[in-house]
Structure formats: structure tokens, C-alpha cells
Amino acid sequence: xxxxxxxxxGERAARxxxxxxxxxxxxxxxxxLAPMVLLLTERGLTLAAVAAAYAAHSLTVAVxxxxxxxxxxxxxxxxxxxxxxxLNAVALALIALGTTPWVIIPGMALMGAGRAxxxxxxxxxxxxxxxxxxxxxxxxxxxxxxxxxxxxGAIALGVLVGGGTPWLLGLGADPGEGLRALTSGLVLPLSxxxxxxxxxxxxxxxxxxxALTEPPRPAATLRGVLRGVPGAIGAGLRLGAGDAxxxxxxxxxxxxxxxxxxxxxxxxxxxxxxxxxxxxxAVLFAGLAAAGFVCSALGSRLAPLVARVTGDxxxxxxxxxxxxxAGLLVLGATVTASGAPAAALAAAGYGLVYLGLGAAxxxxxxxxxxxxxxxxxxxxxxVQSLAQQLTGAAAGLVVGLLPAGPLPWLLTAAVxxxxxxxxxxxxxxxxxxxxxxx
Numbered sequence: 001x002x003x004x005x006x007x008x009x010g011e012r013a014a015r016x017x018x019x020x021x022x023x024x025x026x027x028x029x030x031x032x033l034a035p036m037v038l039l040l041t042e043r044g045l046t047l048a049a050v051a052a053a054y055a056a057h058s059l060t061v062a063v064x065x066x067x068x069x070x071x072x073x074x075x076x077x078x079x080x081x082x083x084x085x086x087l088n089a090v091a092l093a094l095i096a097l098g099t100t101p102w103v104i105i106p107g108m109a110l111m112g113a114g115r116a117x118x119x120x121x122x123x124x125x126x127x128x129x130x131x132x133x134x135x136x137x138x139x140x141x142x143x144x145x146x147x148x149x150x151x152x153g154a155i156a157l158g159v160l161v162g163g164g165t166p167w168l169l170g171l172g173a174d175p176g177e178g179l180r181a182l183t184s185g186l187v188l189p190l191s192x193x194x195x196x197x198x199x200x201x202x203x204x205x206x207x208x209x210x211a212l213t214e215p216p217r218p219a220a221t222l223r224g225v226l227r228g229v230p231g232a233i234g235a236g237l238r239l240g241a242g243d244a245x246x247x248x249x250x251x252x253x254x255x256x257x258x259x260x261x262x263x264x265x266x267x268x269x270x271x272x273x274x275x276x277x278x279x280x281x282a283v284l285f286a287g288l289a290a291a292g293f294v295c296s297a298l299g300s301r302l303a304p305l306v307a308r309v310t311g312d313x314x315x316x317x318x319x320x321x322x323x324x325x326a327g328l329l330v331l332g333a334t335v336t337a338s339g340a341p342a343a344a345l346a347a348a349g350y351g352l353v354y355l356g357l358g359a360a361x362x363x364x365x366x367x368x369x370x371x372x373x374x375x376x377x378x379x380x381x382x383v384q385s386l387a388q389q390l391t392g393a394a395a396g397l398v399v400g401l402l403p404a405g406p407l408p409w410l411l412t413a414a415v416x417x418x419x420x421x422x423x424x425x426x427x428x429x430x431x432x433x434x435x436x437x438x
Contacts, residue, residue, distance in 0.1 A: 015143040017211045018126040023150040024204040028197030030158015034286050039190040049101050053108040060112030065386040068116045077121035078212040082205050087114035089201035096194035120381030127369045141304050145362040148300035156293035162193035163286040248422045250387045255419025257392030262399050262412040292354040299358025313363040314423045321420035324356025325413045332409030
């Protein structure tokens with residue numbers, strides 16, 4: 001294992017640890033993604049109750065996003081990230097074993113809290129560690145690309161395992177039914193991937209505590225945390241107003257959130273229409289989702305190459321988001337077409353959207369980290385995450401109200417293209433913002 005004189009990991013070791021943490025954190029999310037809605041309905045929840053459970057998750061993330069980013073800047077990355085893993089493990093256990101909304105909905109809220117806590121600390125730790133080892137001009141894009149690829153790959157693998165495990169448990173002698181009988185209905189076949197996700201989160205916590213070493217921070221007191229976190233939040237809210245480049249990053253992130261919301265909302269219906277039944281459409285959508293995350297992982301790994309070919313990170317974002325917008329245009333153009341060629345073209349467009357978004361992410365992160373310092377790094381990442389979530393939620397409502405057909409796809413493509421064109425003109429240099437509150 002490589003190291004540095006100060007006792008922390010070197011660049012290559014930090015990259016390996018960041019990639020491992022990224023993979024371990026997102027694998028449980030992938031495991032739970034495929035069976036989640038079916039599990040909740042199997043427990044007897046109505047669609048309204050399922051919607052309430054997801055709303056509890058989203059609302060918790062939105063409320064805690066900035067405070068938890070500020071907390072990471074005050075007390076340290078490792079503690080907050082380990083806390084996220086603990087909350088996620090408890091949340092997935094409650095969801096897997098809960099039989100009433102009064103257990104499941106709090107579990108979803110806890111999962112939202114864990115998601116908010118996790119937004120930024122690992123990436124902030126990686127950037128801080130590389131800067132400490134190699135200085136502020138060190139290459140970040142490669143490590144960020146590998147971490148993003150690991151996250152997407154973990155979700156893709158999790159979706160496949162999470163979707164296939166309940167099916168496998170129903171084969172042969174039907175071990176799933178035996179599991180149901182043995183636990184008096186507490187553990188269903190659909191619960192198994194979610195419980196596996198909880199177990200992976202336990203491994204994640206131990207790995208974070210062992211591997212993400214960081215310099216000692218001043219002892220955190222409750223008074224100090226309460227005083228420091230609001231200052232970090234205030235700095236985060238002022239972030240976009242004081243820096244043109246960060247404004248562009250936040251608007252671009254919102255455009256990407258719009259594209260993802262449209263894909264998640266519109267693709268299942270297209271899959272069901274293509275196969276002729278909701279059940280087979282769900283299987284097709286799971287396969288598409290896994291393929292999309294694989295394309296996202298590939299795009300992330302290609303991000304350094306795209307930046308070298310285009311000349312810099314800003315042009316790389318322009319080209320990558322332009323490719324994503326082209327994919328959405330293809331999806332819009334094929335929505336009323338039928339036949340194998342149209343389906344193949346639509347699948348290619350779907351993959352192109354994820355490929356473009358995956359390639360843009362590491363270059364955006366590299367630009368962001370060169371604009372902020374360690375005192376506000378996690379808060380800046382939380383602001384970026386919040387921009388994507390809020391814009392995606394609003395876009396989902398708008399897209400849901402539009403008539404079926406090409407219009408939702410074309411409108412979303414226009415939004416993503418507008419985000420790409422923000423980078424058509426180079427941003428003038430500006431000093432990093434001050435983070436006095438943290």
C-alpha cells in the first residue's frame with residue numbers, strides 16, 4: 001500500500017479506497033431498486049402508501065442535504081460517512097422485515113437521511129487526500145471518473161442481482177416459499193435482496209472506519225457543531241451567487257436531473273407497451289436500467305479521454321451533455337415507431353443519454369473542486385446534489401402532466417441541450433470563494 005510522509009494514503013491508494021467505498025455504498029441501492037415497489041405492494045401497501053413512502057425518502061433527503069454537508073465539513077468525512085452506512089443498514093432491515101406502513105415509511109425516511117449524509121463526504125475525502133499528497137494542481141478527474149464508474153457499475157450489478165434473486169428463489173422446490181413459511185411471512189423472497197443490501201452496508205461501515213483515514217480535527221463539541229454547521233450552510237447557499245463557473249455547474253446539474261427524471265418516469269411505460277404486459281415490461285425495464293448504468297460507468301471511465309480530446313473540462317462537459325441530448329432526441333423520434341429497428345434505435349438512444357451524463361460528471365466535479373477549498377467541499381457537493389434532486393422532482397411533475405408522445409422527450413432534450421450550451425463560452429477565472437462559516 002502506498003503512503004505519504006504524513007501518514008495518510010498516497011494518490012493511488014486513495015483512489016483505490018475511494019473506488020471501493022463508492023462501490024460498497026451504491027451496491028445496496030442497486031440491490032433494493034428492482035424489488036422495492038413489488039415488496040411494498042406484496043406487504044399490502046396501496047399505491048398511495050407506496051407513494052407516501054417514497055415521498056418520505058425524498059423529503060428527508062431534501063431537508064437534510066445541506067445540514068449534513070455542513071456537518072461533514074465540521075466533524076470530518078469518515079464519521080459522517082460511517083453514520084450514513086449505519087442508517088442505511090437499519091433502514092433496509094426495517095423495509096425488508098416491516099409488515100405495516102408504520103414500520104416501512106420510517107425506514108424510507110431513515111434511508112433518505114443516510115442518502116443525505118452520504119452526499120459528498122467520500123468524494124471530499126478523496127480530493128482532500130490527493131491535494132494533501134500532491135498539491136492543489138494534482139489530477140482529480142481520473143480518480144473521480146473511476147469512482148463514478150464504480151458507483152454506476154455497483155448499481156447495475158445490484159439491479160441484476162436484486163431482480164434475479166427472488167426469481168431464482170421461486171425455481172425448483174421453491175425455496176422462497178419455504179423461507180416464507182420458516183419465518184412466518186416475515187421474510188419474503190422479495191425481502192432477500194434488501195436484506196443483502198443491509199449486510200453490505202455493515203461491511204461498508206467497517207471499511208470506511210478502517211480505510212478513510214484523515215488528519216485529526218479539533219474535538220467537536222455540540223456547541224461547536226451547532227455553530228459551525230449553519231455557517232457552512234450559509235456559505236453553500238451563497239455559492240452559486242458568487243461564482244459564474246459554479247452557477248453553470250449547478251444549472252447543468254439541474255438539466256441532468258431533468259433528463260434522469262424523464263428517463264425514470266417514461267421508460268417503464270414504453271417497456272410495457274413494447275412487450276405487451278406490465279410484468280414483462282418490468283423485466284425489460286430492469287435490464288434497460290442495468291444497461292443504462294453500465295453505459296454511465298463506461299462514460300465515466302471515458303471522461304479523462306474526452307477532456308484530453310476536447311482540450312479541457314469545460315469543452316468535455318459541452319460535448320458529453322450534447323451527446324446525452326442527442327440520445328433524448330432519438331428517444332423522442334422513435335416513441336411512435338414500431339418494429340425491431342425502432343426498438344434497437346431507442347435502446348441505443350437510451351444508452352447514449354447515460355453515456356453522455358456519465359462522461360460529463362467527472363469533468364464537472366473536477367471543475368467544482370478546483371473552485372472550492374477543503375472547508376466547504378462537502379457542502380458544495382451537497383448543494384450540487386440538492387440542485388439535481390429538486391430540479392428532477394419538478395421536472396417529473398411537469399413531464400407527468402404532458403400528453404404521451406414525443407413532446408416530453410423533446411422538451412427534456414431541449415433542457416439538456418440548453419445545459420450543454422452553457423459551456424459554449426469559456427468561464428472567466430475567479431478566486432475560490434471564502435468559507436468563513438465552517
